[in-house]
Amino acid sequence: MLCLEHEIYDRLIYGDRLDCYLSGALVHSTPRGSRAADNRHALDYRHFIDSLKRKPQAFRGFAFRDALFPREAYRRTWEKLETQLTQRQACKTIVGLLELAGHHGVEALLAERLDALLEAGELPDLKQLRDEFAPRQARCPEVVVEMPPVAVYDELLDKVAA
Template sequence: MSSWKRQLDRQCRGIESHRDIFFITPYSWLWARAHKNENGSVESSHRYLKDQIDQALELRGHRDFADRAAYDEFVRGVVMRRNRRNAAAFQVERECLLDLPEYRTTDFAEEEARVTRCGTFTVRCVLYSAPSRLIGHRLKVRVYSDRLDCYLSGALVHSTARATHTSKSRGRGIDYRHFIDSLKRKPQAFRGLAFRDELFPREACRRTWERLDRDMTPRNACKTMVGLLELAGNHGVEAQLAERLDALLELGELPDLKKLFDEFAPRQAECPVVVVEMPDASLYDTLLDEEVLA
C-alpha cells in the first residue's frame, strides 16, 4: 500500500466513529479521493456560467454573431459581470499569489495526422483541409482550444481554426482555397464532393450554386461555380463578389464569369517607359583634369 493510501486509511479509521454525523464512510471517502474528476465546486460553477450565457443569449434575442471574435467578446462580458461579485475576495487572495512562470506552459495536446491524397486530414473526428503540397506527409498537430498548428520536421507548415463536431455528425473545417487548383483541372468533380457545401465561403455563393444547378447544364454550372471560387480566393475579392452575386440574384440574372473577371480581377499594371540618357565618356576626363589642377 502506498504512503498516501496508508495515511488515508488512518484518517478514515479516526472518523469511523463519527460516520453518523458526517454521513460518510471510509469507502465513499476513498472513492472521492480516487476519482479526481469529482470536483463539485469547479463543475458547479462551470454549469452556472453556461446557464448565464444561455440566459444572456435569450435576452439578446438571437444567437447569430458576425465572427468568432464577436462571440468571444460577448462571453467575456458575461464572465466579467459574474466575476464582479467576487472582486473583493479576489483582491484579498491576490496579495498571496505567486508570480506567473517565466515561460508559457503547455496548453495544447499533440496528435499525429496523415494528409490524404484528397488534401484532407482528420483530428478528433473532425475533417480538415490542407495545402496540396502536404499531401502524403504525416503531420504533428498541436490542438489548441481555438486552432490547430501543424508541424512537419519541426517547422510550422499550416495553421487553421479548430472546428467542432456533434454526436450525430462529423465536424469539418474546410478551406475552399485548398481545392481551387484541383477543381480547375476537373470542374465536374465539384458536384460530387462529399464536403461540397463547406466550399462556399459566403451564403451568396451557396444560393448562386443552387440557381446555376437549376438553370444551366451540369457541365456549365460546375465550370462557372469553380470560376467564381477562383475569383474569390485567388484575387481577394470574396466580400465584393458576394455583394455582386446577391445583387444578380435579386435581379434574377445568372453571373457572367467573363464580365466578373474583367471587373474584379486585378489588371496587369503598365510599367512606365523610362528613357535613360547616357552621358558622354569624355566628360569623366574633364572631371579628372579639374581634380588634378585643384
C-alpha cells in the same frame, strides 16, 4: 520547428486553431475542425481552387462541397446554377466565381453582387464579373536610360582631385 533556406518556420497547434510563424512573425492562422469532437470541417476554398480549375466538374461530387462556400451567397448561387444550367456549365461557373473571389480578394464584394443578381432572378455572367472585379494588368512604362560617355566621369574625377 523547420529550418528551410535560413528561414525558421514554426507551427503552434491550439485546440481551436493552427498558427504558422516565419522568423517569429505570425504569417497564417487557420481554425481547426475535429471530426471526432464536433463533426466540423475546417476547409479553405482557396486551397482547392487550382485543382478544381483543372477539373471543374469534380466540384459537383466533392464530398465537402458545402464546406467550400465562403459565404451564403455562393451556396445559393450554386443551387441556382445547378438547376438552370448543364452540369458542366454550372461547375465551370461556380469554380470561376470561387477563383475570382479567392485569388483577387473580392470575396465580400462578389458575394454582394451575387446576392443582387439572385434577387433580380439573374444568373451570374462570369466573363462580365471578371471584367468588373479582376484587377487589370497595368502596363509597365518603358524606361530608356542613356548612359553618358566615359569621358564625363574622367572630368568629374579630375574636379574632385583638384
